[in-house]
Amino acid sequence: MCDHPSGCSNEATCQLTLRNEVTGLESVEYYCKAHFVARMWELDGDSRQDAVGATTLESEG
Incomplete structure (x- = not known):
């Protein structure tokens, strides 16, 4: 998983739901x-595993 390491392209976060x-x-x-x-x-x-949902979360700030 990704907690905004330096290799990230931007501030946006995506939530991925897996089954x-x-x-x-x-x-x-x-x-x-x-x-x-x-x-x-x-x-x-x-x-x-199957991806059952994906959402872009709003950036805070």
């Missing part, structure tokens, strides 16, 4: 936009 296809449990991860795209690429080849 484990084995257990059915959902989890939430947070990424900057650049790392969000990389994470989606990883999920494309993972049959155990």
